[in-house]
Amino acid sequence: MSDAVVSASHLGKAIQGNAILRDISVNATAGNVVGVIGKNGAGKTTLLELLLGFSPPTSGSSTLFGHPSLTLPASIKQRIGFVPQQDELVSYITGAQQLALTGSLYPHWNRALIDRLSRTWEVPLGQRTETLSAGERQKLSTLLALGHEPQLLVLDEPVSSLDPIARRQFLQQLLEIATDESRTVLFSTHIVSDLERVANQIWIVREGAIVWHGDLDSLKESVVRVSIRAHTTLPDSLGIMNALTCRADATRATVVVSDWHADAAGDLARRLDADIEVENLSLEDIFVELHA
């Protein structure tokens, strides 16, 4: 797409023979908040880093704002903010000095925003960075990426060390960014409930490949759990398409289906002579079922 902010085409990465990413083709357009979820080791961090140009891909390519990731010009890099999983704070300087350092690297730095956020988020700026707790370090790293008001904000597990209140504050800030139609957010997290609030697009990464990408709403509407109570004995093969998991005994069955259509319930009821109950699943349940 011509107006895709982030775009990957058949992206693959292998390190010493181990394929970490396989044939990934996704894109994200402006104004969206994309959540990337996956198990540990699924390749989320690798994907984000390849998209940002930290590492050359083994196959395929990726672009940001239309430019290839490996050779991003300085003007594009200025429009990107990145919060890495392992923070890259300089030791022996205070938080305020770290902010000043990073601020001097950008032509546009919103000092007022940083002051307000550091107060609201309770980030101690007068202490040296190596004396901060893990949560405070994470908050400081996030501030460093927000100061220049980037058009594309990429966050890798930005809330793993934050308590629920800090997480909520962070999400509120993300939502403020999300209301700006020209800015895009891409973030990976384990905490699925946060994604359900904040993201409107989801990428699910499993074993280095993307098994779902699209709207969160469509995902919730298409992955459902179908409970079947038949009046007669069920056949061995229920004949349900796109079934992810199936648990059945003689007359009852529970099937999790991806790609469900609303009228399929009636057909199924008639065919199996059963009562059908369709249950929508939360994102966490969907995630678990997709990995079963």
Added chain:
Amino acid sequence: MDKHAPPRIFTLQPSSGVPIYRQLIEQVRRMVASGQLAPGAELPSVREISAEYSVNPTTISKAYGLLEAEGLLQRNRGKPMTIPAGRRNLGALSARLKQVEPQVDALVLAARQLELGADELTSLIVRKMGDHS
């Protein structure tokens, strides 16, 4: 207690299996039908809901867009969205019945589990509708 902050009108559950925009649409429909949202009432803006409930604004504006297409909402330039006055476009009977069908399914299932007959259930429904009209 902050007496100046208005109470929340909606109940949005992001972790539910039902997408947020659908929850919002259902609740607006029900509130209009029950009279909680009278014609002319103002609805909070997309940004306000997003900030108050900590949910993504895109899904809110999708809900508002669909409600507007249904005729339940009216967009006023520069001013908050309102419920349009006068008879709204109710839509065909079959369409309206289809919208309550999920709730009826749940009710029927509960009744079956409690071994209630159709007659008992129907008289209960009639009585409730009489209470609320």
Added chain:
Amino acid sequence: MRGVLQVTLLCFSWAPLLRRIAVLGAALTLAGHMGLLLFATGGPVFLEVVSVILSMAFIAVSVVLATGVMWRCISAPRTLRLVPYGRLKLLAGVLVAHLLLASLVAANVALFRLEAPATPQFPGSLASIFIGALAGASAVTLLFFLLSGTPYIAIAVTAVAWLGDELWSRLAVPFNLPARVGPLPLLAAATALAWSAFAAWYLRARRIAPPSWGSTRSGSARRIAEIHVSAPAAIGIQLIGPSPFARLRNAGLFIAAIVAVLLWGAADTPSSTRSVTTAMALSFFLLITSIFPFGITAGLAGRSRALWLRSGCSREQLFRVCERLGWRCLLVGASAVLLVLALAWVLVPHPTYACGRLLLEVVALEVCGLYVGLMSVRGANLRLILEVLTAVVGWSCLMVSLLATAATPAIQAIPIVLLLGALALRPIARLQWRELDWLICKPARLPSQALRPVL
């Protein structure tokens, strides 16, 4: 018992790299001895001398230089106290390692004497060599353990302890004091006493703090006032921290002072047996200065990751920035030593050593260290191996320069070859930066979790 032996083995191989060095040392020792056995008469025996000495040094590196600090690292965690006799096993293991090392040194020298009785050797009986080696290694280990927060003091005291005999006899002459530190039994008793006292404290101490990795700044917490930041300064601070130049300069001056003392203290004729020890010490300290630029640039590839997006620089530009920083550190850290060498060459010409040649060699080694540090292929291990190779080659060249009596054309050519080699490293480093993969090349983390559970 098995736990004790495991600790002893660990002392020789704290990290995979150190293990490889020790194995290399063992192989070189064997090769050196074979060479001496086969070519006992004639031939360039001094090469064998160097290799036998060097190789013992390799075996000793892990035990002597690394044990103090690493031992403290594993003594620090509180969970060690839950292991039955945990600290006792550690102590016993380290002690056995030192006894083993001293025995190996003595055995090595004994074999050496049998094979080449004509060449200049270490003076003294085997017992004195054993005790001397044990005392020296123990002193370094215990001092590094106790002083692992303050590297300067540790290095200074180590240097004094190692060269104690040497320095004492130099100081003794003008003051008419006894020429030796003391009779052998005294040294042995002192070593035993030191270990006992240390053990008494170590086994009882309630809490052993982990080594503070070079954060001497925590003691002298200078409040850094508003840093005047411009983009280039910010890049520099992100890469090498707020103010390393003061520390580098101090370290450089410190080493320069030691080198000066060694140079002018060793103005003997080269045939004296003492000069081998002095040559070893001199080459060691000269080599350290070449490791400074490596120490700085080795981490830069990983740390430049933080600047990929923020600074807007391309990989090529980041290479140039890091190279410039490396040169600046080189000049700050090494200029004192180079000045001392230059003075010894030109102003007060040293009677024994060809200081001009030494100067060139040190410069070449520094440049090598700088560019080896910048090479970032596949993370840290290859880089470390290259640097160790450079150090090996460098030390050999320095020893040859210091011990050679005649300036043959081959020896004259050594600094030139080294310089050419150093300059050839630059395009290699540059090429590797063009394809820098930060997924593989990560910033260095402290090895607190890298220690294998042994007990």
